[in-house]
Amino acid sequence: MHVHVNAAVSADGKLSSRQREQIAISGDEDFARMETIRAEADAVVVGVGTVLTDDPSLERHDESIGSEPPARVVADSRGRTPTDADILAGDRPTYLLVSAAAPEQRRRALERAGATVVVAGEDRVDLPEAFDELTTHGVSHLMVEGGGELIFSLFADELVDELTVYVGSMIIGGRGAPTLADGDGFVDEFPTLKLRDVSRLDDGVVLAYDA
Ligand SMILES: NC(=O)C1=CN([C@@H]2O[C@H](COP(=O)(O)OP(=O)(O)OC[C@H]3O[C@@H](n4cnc5c(N)ncnc54)[C@H](OP(=O)(O)O)[C@@H]3O)[C@@H](O)[C@H]2O)C=CC1
Numbered sequence: 001m002h003v004h005v006n007a008a009v010s011a012d013g014k015l016s017s018r019q020r021e022q023i024a025i026s027g028d029e030d031f032a033r034m035e036t037i038r039a040e041a042d043a044v045v046v047g048v049g050t051v052l053t054d055d056p057s058l059e060r061h062d063e064s065i066g067s068e069p070p071a072r073v074v075a076d077s078r079g080r081t082p083t084d085a086d087i088l089a090g091d092r093p094t095y096l097l098v099s100a101a102a103p104e105q106r107r108r109a110l111e112r113a114g115a116t117v118v119v120a121g122e123d124r125v126d127l128p129e130a131f132d133e134l135t136t137h138g139v140s141h142l143m144v145e146g147g148g149e150l151i152f153s154l155f156a157d158e159l160v161d162e163l164t165v166y167v168g169s170m171i172i173g174g175r176g177a178p179t180l181a182d183g184d185g186f187v188d189e190f191p192t193l194k195l196r197d198v199s200r201l202d203d204g205v206v207l208a209y210d211a
């Protein structure tokens with residue numbers, strides 16, 4: 001499976017503010033670039049942190065791009081995704097990646113709300129195992145939109161093939177504000193990337209890396 005992480009950060013590396021509300025860091029051109037990556041993907045994944053704060057639809061907003069809209073995926077160990085979340089709306093498949101710790105009652109409620117529940121891992125979602133399962137559902141190109149906890153784990157599990165990041169021109173600040181890769185952080189054996197391209201877009205730059 002090809003895993004492409006795409007996100008937007010402020011000039012000081014934040015995904016959003018300490019209040020963890022959604023902030024438009026991207027301008028129109030970068031949101032259009034994000035749509036193109038969505039259209040190329042079989043599925044788009046976010047962590048449950050992003051679902052709980054942003055309630056994203058992961059819709060293809062511009063129907064002229066791509067043919068099939070991508071499926072949606074949430075990494076959600078305990079099944080905390082609300083059953084009325086936008087990510088469950090509509091006909092496209094939504095895969096809820098949960099762990100064995102997700103209460104049976106939550107799993108059933110999410111299935112009733114239209115999700116396909118995939119169990120991988122004991123306490124937290126085992127991402128390599130869950131992604132293997134997604135391939136059996138036809139997902140060979142997966143886009144990751146965030147947030148920082150999920151992206152860190154994907155680097156730690158060596159699952160990332162490609163990273164594109166839009167660096168906008170605002171400063172957000174805040175020691176508790178999410179960054180591109182949060183989690184426990186690396187203290188040695190830092191993943192290193194190969195810079196493939198740099199381009200100007202809106203009032204910022206897009207950095208493209210191969211992992
Ligand atoms: N600017 C941008 O491009 C973007 C910004 N954002 C912003 O990011 C913030 C949310 O990010 P964040 O709080 O980091 O949350 P995430 O979206 O990364 O979700 C993290 C949660 O995912 C669950 N999870 C399940 N399995 C794993 C695993 N193996 N590794 C890591 N997490 C796992 C965990 O909850 P549990 O243990 O309960 O399963 C964890 O707390 C919001 O403020 C949002 O606005 C988000 C996307 C893009």
Ligand SMILES: Nc1nc(O)c(N)c(N[C@@H]2O[C@H](COP(=O)(O)O)[C@@H](O)[C@H]2O)n1
Nearest residue numbers: 008023024025026054056057058059145
């Ligand atoms: N690429 C990008 N740029 C920004 O400035 C952002 N704030 C985000 N956020 C993420 O975009 C997704 C929104 O989803 P919907 O289109 O509303 O369904 C969601 O994943 C946000 O966290 N991304």
